[in-house]
Amino acid sequence: MSKENTIGKEAANDAIVAHIKEVINIEPAEQSYFLSLLKYKKVRRRQYILQADDVCRHETYIIKGCMRSYFIDENGIEHVIMFAIENCWIGDGLSFSNSTPSAVNIDALDACEIFQIDKPSLEALYEKVPAFERFFRIKFQTAFIAEQQRVICNFTKSAQDRYLTFLERFPGLEQRIPQHQIASFLGITPQFLSQVRTIALKK
């Protein structure tokens, strides 16, 4: 039993290995090599793991908790790009790939436990265990498709329908996240989401 309400590194290892093995097969030796490249971290609520203008040095896997990436436009308005919960990856691909300053912030909405892998380690991993190229190829492919669906959904549906779609696709997430951030993710104002909810949830 861990003293706090945390997963702990042992169980975290198991979780991420299971996550990998859903997609690719790896040998025990490759598995422990992979694990040796990860840094386990606890992150407090509201703590940043990436701030705009810094270079994104890690890809981050969430074992427990919830994070968001967002950016701030020229009018000072926050726009939530994505949420990430247990078993999701988050980062700024653009900044990570090119080692350029990031335009986005990533912070914790919950107390989180995460694994991080930095670029040299990931490159080494690709080199030594090419199956991980496949792993991330599939992850990015899926993410790309999902993002296309999001564009389509935004074009096709009203704010109310998008909210309902959000509830279906991320069940229970609306309990864990302030409402105005869901509004931001959906591309509407908090006021309008409030209005939408009173109508939508009446049914």
Next chain:
Amino acid sequence: MSKENTIGKEAANDAIVAHIKEVINIEPAEQSYFLSLLKYKKVRRRQYILQADDVCRHETYIIKGCMRSYFIDENGIEHVIMFAIENCWIGDGLSFSNSTPSAVNIDALDACEIFQIDKPSLEALYEKVPAFERFFRIKFQTAFIAEQQRVICNFTKSAQDRYLTFLERFPGLEQRIPQHQIASFLGITPQFLSQVRTIALKK
């Protein structure tokens, strides 16, 4: 000189090899193996290479010409998901991956020349030349990032700004494509795009 105004298979081979070598290194043997998996095709204007409810069996690389993918919503309205021109890949990742019926159509806006690779061939390629996992990992990663930017752009900017962004990002494409399809891609009505243009281009 080819008799028609086409690229021809020889030059097409060179083009796609150059495209691959921008991202990964491959041996001559791997290169000719790769080329042996591709089917070269000419496609007429308005010809489909994928229709909704069919399974997407190929990834398609465009050597010459312009294609679009789009879907038709419950009200019968077309929504352009993406355009693809020379040196772009197009397909329906979801249908291709899962061998499920596609929701989208892909057709030619121009007379096109294309290469296609089917799933068994691509799997074999991944197997024999793992560097292609890397190639497509990077392609999907880039595509994912671009799609995120698109979401953000749609949230942040007015229709006029989005049109100007479109002109910058796909220079000259507006000459090759009917205007109402650009409108669809931008998520606005053709009428409104017309209005936007008279204002925006006045400057």
Next chain:
DNA sequence: CGCGACGTTGATTTGCCTCAACGATTGTGG
């Protein structure tokens, strides 16, 4: 020629935003 595809323009409507004010809750320092 006549028809369909395409772009334009104008009148009206609507989905969502802006601005503003107000409770409820949480957190925090004195």
Next chain:
DNA sequence: CCACAATCGTTGAGGCAAATCAACGTCGCG
């Protein structure tokens, strides 16, 4: 422990960007 600020959600009035509906001109093409 209370006072006060900050955060969060709600509600309402008014405004604007873009949609809808409709009509019309222009091509290219069978």
